[in-house]
Amino acid sequence: MNEHSTPTPAPVPDGRITVNGDICLGDGRGGYTPVRFIKPQHLLEDETVRKIMGFALALSAQVSRFKQHTYEDLGAFDAILDQEYGLTKGGKKGNRTYQTHDGLMKIEVRVADLLDFGPELQVAKQLLDECLNEWSADSRPEVRALITNTFNTDKEGQVNRALLFTLLRLDVEDKRWNRAMDAIREAIRVVGSKTYYRIQMRESFDAPWQTVTIDLAKA
Numbered sequence: 001m002n003e004h005s006t007p008t009p010a011p012v013p014d015g016r017i018t019v020n021g022d023i024c025l026g027d028g029r030g031g032y033t034p035v036r037f038i039k040p041q042h043l044l045e046d047e048t049v050r051k052i053m054g055f056a057l058a059l060s061a062q063v064s065r066f067k068q069h070t071y072e073d074l075g076a077f078d079a080i081l082d083q084e085y086g087l088t089k090g091g092k093k094g095n096r097t098y099q100t101h102d103g104l105m106k107i108e109v110r111v112a113d114l115l116d117f118g119p120e121l122q123v124a125k126q127l128l129d130e131c132l133n134e135w136s137a138d139s140r141p142e143v144r145a146l147i148t149n150t151f152n153t154d155k156e157g158q159v160n161r162a163l164l165f166t167l168l169r170l171d172v173e174d175k176r177w178n179r180a181m182d183a184i185r186e187a188i189r190v191v192g193s194k195t196y197y198r199i200q201m202r203e204s205f206d207a208p209w210q211t212v213t214i215d216l217a218k219a
Helices: 040-085 120-134 141-150 161-169 175-187
Strands: 016-019 022-026 032-034 096-099 105-117 188-201
Touching: 016 032, 040 096, 040 105, 040 188, 120 141, 120 175, 141 161, 161 175, 175 188
Parallel strands: none
Antiparallel strands: 016 022, 022 032, 096 105, 105 188
């Protein structure tokens, strides 16, 4: 297959069904509409979406196979290193980088922790609320805004995780603040991990790296 060839789409049903002798399409409400009563532009839209869906399903399956092969190939390479040389590639978390001898292609493997928060987070929120209530309106305005944006009061239990870690880096001289930060640290729980692959290449050893895009949303 050359770079301009079109991949074979996955089979997608045309949606047509015979009802009382009429060829019909579902109407989105659980019923059926005879094709002869459907406007031509709506039929064309239906066919276009189904055509694109066929290619999307085929591409999705191809990406899934690619991820599986990448996992297996790198795993096999790691096993050879371990068996032949007693070496383990990467750091404690499993982050690893592989590259070609000429330094023009590389694959980075990054393992990210999946986090959840225990009930201690609510204790931290109560302590921070006490701080906000006692601080004057013009006191620490940036910190007040950060706390407000971290804990979404419109939705119970919702929290901005990125801003939460920003709170932990602040140096605020208040006993309740420090107790709140301790509660946040105790609330953080690692519930799993997810592996990400980043594949990059460059034209020369001193050229910038270019990421090989696989995610359709980033293409």
